Amino acid sequence: MALKEILRTFKSALWLSWEVETNWTSPFLYFLYSVIRPLFSMLIVIFIYKVLAYRNPNEDLFQFLYVGSALGLFMLGGLGGLSTILQDDREHYATLKYVYMAPMPFFVYLAGRSGTKVITSAFYMAVALIAGRLFLNIPILQGGKGICLFLLVFVLGLCIIYAAGFLLVGISMLTALHHSFFMSEAVNSILYLLCGVIFPLSMLPGVLKKFAQILPFTHWLELARRALLPPLSLDNGFTGISTPLLLLIFMTGLAVLSLTAWGTFHYIEGRARRKGLLDITTAH
Amino acid sequence: MIEGEGFWKFLERQIRVIIARAYVRVVGMNREPSWMLFDVSLPVLYLAAYLFLYKSMNADETFMGCLVLGGSMVGFWMNVLWGMAGQFYWEKEMGNLQIFFLSPISRMSILIGMALGGMYSTIIRTLVTFFLASWLFHVPFHVTNIWTLLAVFFLTLTALYGLGMIGSSVFMLWGRKGLFLTELLHEPVFFLSGFYFPVRILGFVVAGIASVLPITLGLDGMRQVIYGGVTNIIFLPVGTEILLLGILTVLYGIGACYFLNVMEKRAKQDGRILTRWL
Numbered sequence: 001m002a003l004k005e006i007l008r009t010f011k012s013a014l015w016l017s018w019e020v021e022t023n024w025t026s027p028f029l030y031f032l033y034s035v036i037r038p039l040f041s042m043l044i045v046i047f048i049y050k051v052l053a054y055r056n057p058n059e060d061l062f063q064f065l066y067v068g069s070a071l072g073l074f075m076l077g078g079l080g081g082l083s084t085i086l087q088d089d090r091e092h093y094a095t096l097k098y099v100y101m102a103p104m105p106f107f108v109y110l111a112g113r114s115g116t117k118v119i120t121s122a123f124y125m126a127v128a129l130i131a132g133r134l135f136l137n138i139p140i141l142q143g144g145k146g147i148c149l150f151l152l153v154f155v156l157g158l159c160i161i162y163a164a165g166f167l168l169v170g171i172s173m174l175t176a177l178h179h180s181f182f183m184s185e186a187v188n189s190i191l192y193l194l195c196g197v198i199f200p201l202s203m204l205p206g207v208l209k210k211f212a213q214i215l216p217f218t219h220w221l222e223l224a225r226r227a228l229l230p231p232l233s234l235d236n237g238f239t240g241i242s243t244p245l246l247l248l249i250f251m252t253g254l255a256v257l258s259l260t261a262w263g264t265f266h267y268i269e270g271r272a273r274r275k276g277l278l279d280i281t282t283a284h
Numbered sequence: 285m286i287e288g289e290g291f292w293k294f295l296e297r298q299i300r301v302i303i304a305r306a307y308v309r310v311v312g313m314n315r316e317p318s319w320m321l322f323d324v325s326l327p328v329l330y331l332a333a334y335l336f337l338y339k340s341m342n343a344d345e346t347f348m349g350c351l352v353l354g355g356s357m358v359g360f361w362m363n364v365l366w367g368m369a370g371q372f373y374w375e376k377e378m379g380n381l382q383i384f385f386l387s388p389i390s391r392m393s394i395l396i397g398m399a400l401g402g403m404y405s406t407i408i409r410t411l412v413t414f415f416l417a418s419w420l421f422h423v424p425f426h427v428t429n430i431w432t433l434l435a436v437f438f439l440t441l442t443a444l445y446g447l448g449m450i451g452s453s454v455f456m457l458w459g460r461k462g463l464f465l466t467e468l469l470h471e472p473v474f475f476l477s478g479f480y481f482p483v484r485i486l487g488f489v490v491a492g493i494a495s496v497l498p499i500t501l502g503l504d505g506m507r508q509v510i511y512g513g514v515t516n517i518i519f520l521p522v523g524t525e526i527l528l529l530g531i532l533t534v535l536y537g538i539g540a541c542y543f544l545n546v547m548e549k550r551a552k553q554d555g556r557i558l559t560r561w562l
Contacts, residue, residue, distance in 0.1 A: 024459075024460045024461045024464055025461060025464070033464060033468055036468060036471075036472060037467075037468065037470070037471050037472075038471075040471035040472045040474070040475045041471045043475050044471065044474060044475050044480055047475070047480075047481055047485055047486070048334075048337065048338075048480055048481055049341070050485065051347065051481045051482070051485050052338065052341040052342075052343050052347065053341055056342070058341070061340065061341065065337065092377070178316070178319060179318075182318075182319065182322040182326070185322070185326050186322060186325075186326060186329075189326050189329035189330050190329060192329070192330060192333050193329050193330075193332055193333045193336075197333065198333055198334070198336075198337045199333065199336040199337040199339075199340045200340060203336045203339055203340045204336065
């Protein structure tokens with residue numbers, strides 16, 4: 001498969017996803033729409049903190065909470081957006097069969113088709129982080145420290161979103177619309193609870209904490225926090241593990257997840273084709 | 285009303301429509317048991333994350349209770365947004381909307397049926413979420429007056445679903461634009477209505493403005509009745525909230541009738557009833 005073909009497919013699918021997501025309004029209104037949601041998400045966590053910490057403020061916990069919520073907008077938003085793409089094309093627009101027959105790599109199309117949702121999630125995160133730095137004086141990337149690590153972690157974040165996303169997309173080829181929706185929501189809820197997005201892992205009961213500590217998404221969040229913030233005095237379950245070692249652990253997890261996703265996606269794609277599920281409609 | 289038809293015949297037909305539309309919702313929920321499992325467990329997972337956050341900040345039982353109630357009631361707002369307001373979009377996409385318009389039935393009856401069916405499933409989900417979260421996180425509750433609680437709860441629901449009916453009229457004209465608007469009403473409403481913290485924290489002016497959403501008053505009122513210790517963080521006395529909810533119920537009911545007629549007329553003039561994917 002030529003690189004040119006991959007790039008052309010990705011670009012076309014990305015353009016399509018941009019049109020589908022944004023052509024219902026003007027670019028200005030779309031920008032406003034894109035800012036309002038993350039803004040209010042962050043306001044919720046700020047006010048929760050304000051309500052509970054007025055007697056006993058804990059700056060480290062606030063930074064942990066705020067940055068974790070911002071990172072969660074990217075991680076969970078991107079994953080959620082990617083996992084519903086197949087159903088959109090198959091059930092709603094009924095275009096999947098035509099796309100599948102077209103002479104282009106299918107998975108590259110799906111990667112591009114979900115591009116706008118992933119980019120929007122990254123934008124949500126950027127808005128939240130910038131607002132935190134400017135208006136709340138949270139020392140995010142203070143003095144430019146950690147910027148290289150954050151850029152690396154951000155790219156790796158895209159990789160893990162796509163790896164997990166393709167796993168979910170693969171599974172959703174075999175399922176009905178409602179099941180796919182629930183599956184996507186379930187994965188998001190579990191990650192929100194177990195990855196330490198808004199509270200330190202030390203709060204979780206023993207077994208759950210151990211399980212949470214082996215999830216690559218948890219490692220990604222911890223790495224991103226280490227890149228963005230100065231060291232915090234909170235036990236998030238990784239005390240004593242250096243950043244390079246954590247990066248290595250994360251990369252191992254990412255490799256395993258990517259290989260699993262790749263294998264599962266292709267296996268299920270063949271199976272769905274044999275069973276005639278690529279153009280099935282299970283109602284909106 | 286069909287020409288020559290008496291009032292009682294008309295009423296009987298509308299009641300049959302309401303039952304029929306509600307039946308679809310109830311059967312739809314029960315036909316796949318795994319959906320019920322997801323419906324109940326997913327809100328608990330999200331709520332658990334917030335409860336762990338509260339615990340990490342040593343929140344007292346009253347605040348934990350406020351969160352449990354707010355987190356459990358999220359289902360109603362989602363149901364109003366997607367199951368009421370957004371439903372006409374999906375009906376349009378599936379081709380049902382035109383059949384509704386051709387049938388000798390009131391649009392309000394269809395929406396009331398949808399609301400009743402949606403309420404039934406959401407009440408079950410909310411109760412299970414509430415009791416499960418209270419049990420798992422040891423959050424005690426004590427209902428001081430069951431009748432006041434029921435009055436606040438059902439007035440909140442009727443006003444809320446009335447608002448949902450007004451929302452559904454928007455989808456006669458709008459397609460995807462309406463869907464994006466619906467998505468936009470998640471986080472801002474969670475924030476302004478005080479789903480995750482008592483609304484009083486926002487100050488009287490903001491909380492007052494947010495009171496156009498019945499769930500704001502409903503949550504505050506129910507918290508007062510279920511958790512006695514919230515006296516220092518209440519927004520308005522529960523009696524006032526019941527009165528305001530009653531007014532909102534009437535206003536939104538009348539508003540729904542008006543907007544449905546206006547939007548239907550405009551949608552027909554603009555040829556939007558049959559359009560898909562726009």
